[in-house]
Amino acid sequence: MSALLQGLQFHPGKTIIHRLDPRVKLVISILLLATTLMYLEVTVITLVIVVEALIAYAARVVGRWARTVYGAAPLIALVFLMNYTANVFMMGEAFSVEGLYRAFAAAYRLVALLAAFSIFFLTTTPEELGMALTKLKVPYIYTFAFISAIRFAPVLAQELQSILDAQRSRGLELDKGGPLTRARRYIPVLVPLLVSVLRRSYELAEAMEVKCFGAKKERTYLKTLRLGRRDYAALSLAIPLFTLAAYIRVMVPIELP
Amino acid sequence: MEHVYPNGVKALDGVSLRIGEGEVVAVMGENGAGKTTLLKHLNGLLKPTRGRVIVDGKDTREATVAELSRKVGIVFQNAEDMFFSGSVWEETEFALRNFGFSEDVISKRVEWALRFMELWDYRSKSPFMLSGGEKKRLALAVILAWSPEIIVLDEPTIGQDQLQKEKMIEVIRLLNTQGKTVILSSHDIEFVAELRPRIILMSGGRIVGDGRAEDILTNMSLLESCRLIPPQIVQLTSRLGFMGIRAKLASPEDVAKEIAERIRV
Numbered sequence: 467m468s469a470l471l472q473g474l475q476f477h478p479g480k481t482i483i484h485r486l487d488p489r490v491k492l493v494i495s496i497l498l499l500a501t502t503l504m505y506l507e508v509t510v511i512t513l514v515i516v517v518e519a520l521i522a523y524a525a526r527v528v529g530r531w532a533r534t535v536y537g538a539a540p541l542i543a544l545v546f547l548m549n550y551t552a553n554v555f556m557m558g559e560a561f562s563v564e565g566l567y568r569a570f571a572a573a574y575r576l577v578a579l580l581a582a583f584s585i586f587f588l589t590t591t592p593e594e595l596g597m598a599l600t601k602l603k604v605p606y607i608y609t610f611a612f613i614s615a616i617r618f619a620p621v622l623a624q625e626l627q628s629i630l631d632a633q634r635s636r637g638l639e640l641d642k643g644g645p646l647t648r649a650r651r652y653i654p655v656l657v658p659l660l661v662s663v664l665r666r667s668y669e670l671a672e673a674m675e676v677k678c679f680g681a682k683k684e685r686t687y688l689k690t691l692r693l694g695r696r697d698y699a700a701l702s703l704a705i706p707l708f709t710l711a712a713y714i715r716v717m718v719p720i721e722l723p
Numbered sequence: 724m725e726h727v728y729p730n731g732v733k734a735l736d737g738v739s740l741r742i743g744e745g746e747v748v749a750v751m752g753e754n755g756a757g758k759t760t761l762l763k764h765l766n767g768l769l770k771p772t773r774g775r776v777i778v779d780g781k782d783t784r785e786a787t788v789a790e791l792s793r794k795v796g797i798v799f800q801n802a803e804d805m806f807f808s809g810s811v812w813e814e815t816e817f818a819l820r821n822f823g824f825s826e827d828v829i830s831k832r833v834e835w836a837l838r839f840m841e842l843w844d845y846r847s848k849s850p851f852m853l854s855g856g857e858k859k860r861l862a863l864a865v866i867l868a869w870s871p872e873i874i875v876l877d878e879p880t881i882g883q884d885q886l887q888k889e890k891m892i893e894v895i896r897l898l899n900t901q902g903k904t905v906i907l908s909s910h911d912i913e914f915v916a917e918l919r920p921r922i923i924l925m926s927g928g929r930i931v932g933d934g935r936a937e938d939i940l941t942n943m944s945l946l947e948s949c950r951l952i953p954p955q956i957v958q959l960t961s962r963l964g965f966m967g968i969r970a971k972l973a974s975p976e977d978v979a980k981e982i983a984e985r986i987r988v
Contacts, residue, residue, distance in 0.1 A: 635799070658807055661851065
């Protein structure tokens, strides 16, 4: 779980990917997402993942990126299983290799999807993300809520760890007993976590008020985003590639495994 | 032994030590020296990535945290991380139920622990309604209730006032006279100076000093290399060289007497 979160957290760097305008990165991530959604062929999805791996390599975050993808394996296995069982038992489909293949492709797609956003979050600071959202005319209150949520995720993970340590030291064994008793065993973990989250949010609200949050309707910004040559170059590479992918999908009837 | 966290940080590096029964040990060092990481090895929350940790003859890699906690009770820094029950009483009961004590033993032990930590009057109050010092005491009562042979205190003085610190010293001494081994981490030098335990000094994940408080706390260069300021009494006596007084860890009364003696001569 922590490996999964690690790949969704900013990792500082000075690579070309880090310095791209966050809006451009968001657009590229969405284009990658759209490409994966257009195709259900394993070859194409693999190709998308290869492209993502190259981007991750350029951003020097391959290790973290790979760990995130790897960490998502249980989730992906679950999707595969649900997809398949739903098809067989609810839709009354007969068992077939083709059915297995389709369920696999649907789960595999998720890898490409997660991988794209992992790169985005690994190379974009919460501030940059906030600036991008502001440029997209999202009201600042929502942007702020969103970026605080991102920023507090690692803090929360740490908090969870110390609560788990404290309760395990009191003899709490989370993985003992049936599902019902197991769920009950989580109460000693969830209550302190909830208390800490509530306290933290009160503290944050106070700190914001002290710093005059919302005192003026029109907000000004220290840094503003401007598209540079690098950004246009990245877009002029990404958009034609996506167009090509879309064109092939619609116009060229080829059969791929 | 050695401990490397999953993110690649080597928090403990070539640490080797033996703590005997009935000892009082303070692990000292600046933030990030590896104090808490070391303590978490004592009940198996963390397992060494190299080497072995043996508690009462048992390798921690071969026992569960619950089994080891029965012997080693850790009181963590932030007391609030553990509270979830509706009352102080229930909070103290929790671990005893986990360890499978019988009902009459549970009620006896809980009563003893709450009286010992002077929380008996609060037994039906919510743990969240207690003051900071009371919360800290409850955290200790919760652990003392099952009477582990080894008691580990992670930064017991953080957020405590002077009076509470003095009480903490009393409690530690009392537990020690009952035969308990007490291991604590701290960077509160005055507190440790008053307790006078065996001190293990850590820096950058290594043990750089291990000895009696009287020796470690008067070793100025060693303390400085760990970014610790010597206790006030040591700072004072270290400046009295011209009177023929050596740097030492002694009570203010003893030092005053010694000065008076020299002046008289």
